[in-house]
Amino acid sequence: MAGTQETQQQVAEITGEYKYGFVTDVDMDMAPKGLSEDIVRFISAKKGEPEWLLDWRLKAYRAWLKMEEPDWAKVDYPKIDYDDIYYYAAPKSQNKPKSLDEVDPELLRTYEKLGIPLAEQEVLAGVEGARKIAVDAVFDSVSVATTFREELKKAGVIFMSISEAVHEYPELVQKYMGTVVPQRDNYFAALNCAVFTDGTFVYIPKGVRCPMELSTYFRINTENTGQFERTLIVADEGAYVSYLEGCTAPMRDENQLHAAVVELIALDDSEIKYSTVQNWYPGDKDGKGGIYNFVTKRALCKGKNSKVSWTQVETGSAVTWKYPSCVLAGEGSVGEFYSVAVTNNLQQADTGTKMIHMAPNTRSTIISKGISAGRSQNSYRGLVKVLSGAENVRNYTQCDSLLVSSDSGAHTVPYIEVKNPTAQIEHEATTSKISEDQLFYCRARGLGEEEAVAMIVNGFCKEVMQHLPMEFAVEAQKLLGISLEGSVG
Amino acid sequence: MLTVKDLRVSVADTEIIKGMSLQIKPGEVHAIMGLNGAGKSTLANTIAGRDDYEVTAGTIEFEGKDLLELDPHERVGEGIFLGFQYPVEIPGVSNLNFMRTALNSVRRYRGEEDMSAAEFMKLVRAKAADLQMDPEMLKRFVNVGFSGGEKKRNEMVQMAILDPKLAVLDETDSGLDIDALKVVANGINAQRRDDTAVLLITHYQRLLDYVQPDVVHVMIDGKIVKTGGKELAIELEEKGYADVA
Numbered sequence: 001m002a003g004t005q006e007t008q009q010q011v012a013e014i015t016g017e018y019k020y021g022f023v024t025d026v027d028m029d030m031a032p033k034g035l036s037e038d039i040v041r042f043i044s045a046k047k048g049e050p051e052w053l054l055d056w057r058l059k060a061y062r063a064w065l066k067m068e069e070p071d072w073a074k075v076d077y078p079k080i081d082y083d084d085i086y087y088y089a090a091p092k093s094q095n096k097p098k099s100l101d102e103v104d105p106e107l108l109r110t111y112e113k114l115g116i117p118l119a120e121q122e123v124l125a126g127v128e129g130a131r132k133i134a135v136d137a138v139f140d141s142v143s144v145a146t147t148f149r150e151e152l153k154k155a156g157v158i159f160m161s162i163s164e165a166v167h168e169y170p171e172l173v174q175k176y177m178g179t180v181v182p183q184r185d186n187y188f189a190a191l192n193c194a195v196f197t198d199g200t201f202v203y204i205p206k207g208v209r210c211p212m213e214l215s216t217y218f219r220i221n222t223e224n225t226g227q228f229e230r231t232l233i234v235a236d237e238g239a240y241v242s243y244l245e246g247c248t249a250p251m252r253d254e255n256q257l258h259a260a261v262v263e264l265i266a267l268d269d270s271e272i273k274y275s276t277v278q279n280w281y282p283g284d285k286d287g288k289g290g291i292y293n294f295v296t297k298r299a300l301c302k303g304k305n306s307k308v309s310w311t312q313v314e315t316g317s318a319v320t321w322k323y324p325s326c327v328l329a330g331e332g333s334v335g336e337f338y339s340v341a342v343t344n345n346l347q348q349a350d351t352g353t354k355m356i357h358m359a360p361n362t363r364s365t366i367i368s369k370g371i372s373a374g375r376s377q378n379s380y381r382g383l384v385k386v387l388s389g390a391e392n393v394r395n396y397t398q399c400d401s402l403l404v405s406s407d408s409g410a411h412t413v414p415y416i417e418v419k420n421p422t423a424q425i426e427h428e429a430t431t432s433k434i435s436e437d438q439l440f441y442c443r444a445r446g447l448g449e450e451e452a453v454a455m456i457v458n459g460f461c462k463e464v465m466q467h468l469p470m471e472f473a474v475e476a477q478k479l480l481g482i483s484l485e486g487s488v489g
Numbered sequence: 490m491l492t493v494k495d496l497r498v499s500v501a502d503t504e505i506i507k508g509m510s511l512q513i514k515p516g517e518v519h520a521i522m523g524l525n526g527a528g529k530s531t532l533a534n535t536i537a538g539r540d541d542y543e544v545t546a547g548t549i550e551f552e553g554k555d556l557l558e559l560d561p562h563e564r565v566g567e568g569i570f571l572g573f574q575y576p577v578e579i580p581g582v583s584n585l586n587f588m589r590t591a592l593n594s595v596r597r598y599r600g601e602e603d604m605s606a607a608e609f610m611k612l613v614r615a616k617a618a619d620l621q622m623d624p625e626m627l628k629r630f631v632n633v634g635f636s637g638g639e640k641k642r643n644e645m646v647q648m649a650i651l652d653p654k655l656a657v658l659d660e661t662d663s664g665l666d667i668d669a670l671k672v673v674a675n676g677i678n679a680q681r682r683d684d685t686a687v688l689l690i691t692h693y694q695r696l697l698d699y700v701q702p703d704v705v706h707v708m709i710d711g712k713i714v715k716t717g718g719k720e721l722a723i724e725l726e727e728k729g730y731a732d733v734a
Contacts (some may be wrong), residue, residue, distance in 0.1 A: 065714075435577075440561065442579070444561055445565060445587070445651070446562050446591045446592075446598065448560070448593035455590060456579060459579050460580070460581055462580075462583070
């Protein structure tokens with residue numbers, strides 16, 4: 001594969017700069033700063049939401065007021081002032097464009113700069129052999145464009161922003177939203193329920209294999225704005241979908257909050273493959289700025305023999321708090337979690353998964369690769385839980401940590417709770433320092449020091465990277481190299 | 490091509506090479522023989538530029554350039570190849586990817602274009618065939634699960650692909666059975682041209698039955714104590730180091 005070579009090219013080209021740190025200059029429609037019931041009503045009114053949804057938000061807001069911010073994660077950051085955040089920011093030009101021609105050209109240029117050419121992609125897809133990728137582009141608080149909607153509709157697939165889905169498919173949204181992550185699940189989830197602005201809704205009907213990759217591209221642009229993504233994916237019986245999300249933000253000295261809730265529901269014999277390439281602005285080398293990525297992602301394998309596979313490549317954000325999980329409620333259902341988390345400079349990541357085995361014959365696999373560089377802290381935190389009625393459960397967990405610098409930290413915190421004696425649970429963990437012998441071997445074959453690190457790290461992550469859709473694997477490999485820029489020495 | 494002058498090298502504050510000089514001309518094959526601990530591998534690592542090998546005195550010039558000023562990868566770009574005594578495993582990185590990245594890094598250092606995937610595949614298949622390497626080995630992770638012989642063969646394939654001006658081969662013959670030894674020797678002989686040179690580091694005469702050296706040096710306790718023709722190697726084999734020195 002040419003991936004590593006491209007990593008090196010990229011590394012050489014970029015020399016340490018966060019590539020996506022620019023700001024787009026467009027007029028924004030903003031909510032007043034701060035959080036109150038009025039702000040919740042403001043957001044709901046902006047979106048012209050039905051009464052039930054406003055009530056739902058208010059209920060969550062009132063619950064949130066009584067909750068406490070969690071402090072058990074191995075991350076350290078100054079207290080967030082929730083009244084110093086804008087909860088709604090939408091480009092003014094954005095009056096629900098029906099087609100790409102109506103989208104503000106400035107926004108289109110932004111996505112082009114990010115390597116997400118919304119318009120071009122449609123043309124590109126006309127080229128023989130190129131696989132089609134549908135994109136939903138979320139800019140601050142709103143979705144600005146969703147491609148391939150018509151073509152997907154022909155296959156029966158619903159792919160649109162969740163704000164639109166609330167209007168067009170209220171019964172589906174109402175049926176499933178909040179069923180996997182309850183409002184009071186945790187502090188950030190409750191906050192999200194109150195003020196969520198946009199995200200993606202996907203429904204794959206019975207027996208349909210989604211004809212193309214679906215993706216959402218999240219961009220935070222406006223200063224002091226929080227982004228509260230809400231994504232809901234439902235795979236009906238026998239359906240299949242592969243979905244990918246990408247995330248970037250401008251370079252700023254202030255921290256910004258991204259608090260998302262993602263819910264996946266897999267019915268009988270269906271499969272959802274959910275991949276993330278998270279590249280939020282990580283802050284500068286002294287730890288100034290960067291995104292707080294506090295995210296609740298959970299899948300409910302509701303149907304028998306359903307399968308959900310989470311793959312994540314986490315390289316960005318100043319602080320990451322994220323545990324994509326699977327509730328294995330359907331007999332014979334399968335949960336998978338493949339993760340690469342890279343931290344450099346002063347980044348902190350506390351990430352892992354929960355596999356909750358509720359039904360018999362359920363299986364889960366967890367492969368986690370943590371890479372710590374600079375003075376960063378990188379923790380794997382995971383739970384494997386087997387309920388008493390779940391016979392013949394199997395889990396395999398492998399957590400490997402690689403230290404690139406001697407000032408960084410790697411931590412592994414696995415919890416295992418088994419209430420059924422037939423369960424087979426395996427856990428393997430390793431921690432190692434990047435090997436001088438490997439580095440010298442690569443350098444003695446002509447690779448520069450950073451290229452050598454990128455190659456060894458890519459090799460270390462191989463088992464996870466191979467689960468990414470091919471179109472994104474090369475991109476993710478490059479990203480690993482770039483994230484480790486300046487980590488040597 | 491390579492001129493080593495009055496070289497002294499310390500590792501972790503212990504002097505290993507205690508003043509040695511050496512000159513290698515294009516077209517020549519030199520062998521450095523000596524017992525374990527004589528400083529042979531230290532010389533090889535110092536030429537390749539490994540960290541922790543501190544040059545406290547002397548110079549190394551390669552084609553008129555001060556080698557000690559260059560990073561390891563720049564030395565490879567200039568045309569130096571180090572064959573490892575213990576080739577390193579790199580899990581998750583395919584041999585093909587490794588070799589292609591190495592070759593293109595070197596080409597870029599020289600201001601050349603990357604080699605296309607198709608052209609590279611042709612090259613690597615041909616070199617693997619020359620060295621009787623199973624093409625399946627190219628897809629495997631670098632040296633992972635390779636036998637001793639396979640690792641050394643892999644070093645030879647890498648050398649053939651990078652086509653260095655100067656190959657420094659550190660105990661490439663150690664731990665090989667006779668068939669593997671012949672393959673390695675063929676690889677070295679194939680690299681032997683008027684414009685290239687080879688520095689063989691070994692403590693057995695065995696390899697020299699298959700690769701005829703032009704010059705043989707005997708190294709003892711960080712110094713070259715005797716230099717001669719290929720007959721010196723045979724004399725060493727018969728009489729042992731103590732008597733020759």
